[in-house]
Amino acid sequence: MNECRVCGALLPNPDYSASAPALTSIATHLAIPTQIYVCRNCGHGQSPDLPKIQEFYDTQYRISLQSDQHDQLYEVRDGEPVFRTQRQAEMLAAMKLPLQARVLDFGAAKGTTLRTLLQARPDLRPSIFDVSSDYVTFWQDWVPESEQAIHHIPAEWQGRFDLVTAHFVVEHVVDPIGTLQQLAGLLAPAGRLFFTVPDPLGNTGDFLVVDHVNHFTTSSLIRTCEASGLVPLTLAGDLFRGAYVVIAEKLSVSGSRSGSIQCDVASDIHQALEALAFWTKAMDFLDDDQGKDSQAPTAIYGAGFYGALIAARLQQPPICFLDRNTYLQGRDYLGVTVVAPEECPDSVRRIYPGLNPSHARSILANADGWLPPHARIHFLADA
Ligand SMILES: [Zn+2]
Numbered sequence: 066m067n068e069c070r071v072c073g074a075l076l077p078n079p080d081y082s083a084s085a086p087a088l089t090s091i092a093t094h095l096a097i098p099t100q101i102y103v104c105r106n107c108g109h110g111q112s113p114d115l116p117k118i119q120e121f122y123d124t125q126y127r128i129s130l131q132s133d134q135h136d137q138l139y140e141v142r143d144g145e146p147v148f149r150t151q152r153q154a155e156m157l158a159a160m161k162l163p164l165q166a167r168v169l170d171f172g173a174a175k176g177t178t179l180r181t182l183l184q185a186r187p188d189l190r191p192s193i194f195d196v197s198s199d200y201v202t203f204w205q206d207w208v209p210e211s212e213q214a215i216h217h218i219p220a221e222w223q224g225r226f227d228l229v230t231a232h233f234v235v236e237h238v239v240d241p242i243g244t245l246q247q248l249a250g251l252l253a254p255a256g257r258l259f260f261t262v263p264d265p266l267g268n269t270g271d272f273l274v275v276d277h278v279n280h281f282t283t284s285s286l287i288r289t290c291e292a293s294g295l296v297p298l299t300l301a302g303d304l305f306r307g308a309y310v311v312i313a314e315k316l317s318v319s320g321s322r323s324g325s326i327q328c329d330v331a332s333d334i335h336q337a338l339e340a341l342a343f344w345t346k347a348m349d350f351l352d353d354d355q356g357k358d359s360q361a362p363t364a365i366y367g368a369g370f371y372g373a374l375i376a377a378r379l380q381q382p383p384i385c386f387l388d389r390n391t392y393l394q395g396r397d398y399l400g401v402t403v404v405a406p407e408e409c410p411d412s413v414r415r416i417y418p419g420l421n422p423s424h425a426r427s428i429l430a431n432a433d434g435w436l437p438p439h440a441r442i443h444f445l446a447d448a
Pocket residue numbers: 069070071072073074104105106107108109
């Protein structure tokens with residue numbers, strides 16, 4: 066890896082390195098090291114291309130394929146679970162698309178977001194694309210066959226869509242500018258592109274997700290849009306937790322509005338390097354702490370991405386995961402049972418927070434209420 070994927074600047078040495086295994090966004094392990102570079106010119110974070118990247122997405126990366134209803138929990142609102150695709154559909158519905166607008170979901174997987182949007186807006190005309198044929202059966206009842214595409218975009222789709230969406234796609238691609246140029250080419254003259262990518266500064270564990278080969282900051286997102294012939298109209302970090310939401314149109318449409326979104330590249334670079342320094346320290350701590358007593362019965366608080374990150378570095382599997390989320394309790398996560406904190410077995414001596422490090426101390430501030438008598442929380446480091 067020598068050049069920034071966004072601005073082409075040289076990237077001399079990695080700012081974070083860890084030996085195998087690497088963790089994927091679907092909480093599986095790959096037997097490759099993790100290396101992260103931060104571009105000192107545009108603020109983009111990036112990792113090397115995955116080996117056999119095509120094969121990974123075509124055959125291994127089956128997100129939420131277990132059932133039609135399976136989806137990632139976004140939040141619990143008034144006691145009811147709200148899933149990620151519901152929140153995505155809400156944001157699209159707020160865009161007030163014209164009647165019978167043509168909407169393409171690019172990298173759609175099962176297309177649950179678009180399908181949910183169609184319930185609110187049955188007039189919309191859906192099209193769907195993915196790089197894997199795994200999902201086709203989920204599209205049959207509601208997307209006309211002529212509007213389904215796998216691997217290759219049909220030539221007649223050029224300049225055709227009022228809205229193109231790409232939910233959590235661009236962080237995976239080795240050529241983000243080429244991908245966004247391709248999507249821009251599919252837009253009708255006044256069409257808009259809606260895309261989301263993780264926010265690695267707000268949710269720093271994203272840096273360590275090995276199939277997220279891009280880690281965008283505000284600065285590098287603006288630069289990527291501009292290099293792709295797009296103008297971001299909205300670039301928000303507060304519409305979807307842990308992510309940037311970008312709504313853009315083709316440069317020719319707005320002209321003078323280019324450059325209206327502010328960014329601070331020096332601050333983005335500084336924050337990215339701080340986050341990587343934290344993770345270097347945290348992983349060293351975890352290795353040292355294990356070395357002191359590798360046999361201590363251990364639990365991980367948090368059955369999500371951060372919990373998987375910790376579990377991957379443990380020499381012995383944890384006894385259990387602890388989680389407040391009642392939708393996870395009683396289930397298995399990575400082959401280990403998830404229980405409520407109050408159910409933590411008395412044998413547990415050591416608890417690692419599997420949480421966003423910026424919030425770990427406040428989330429665990431009242432742990433005295435449930436902590437087993439001989440257990441202690443081992444914070445990774447101070448974020
Ligand atoms: Zn760069």
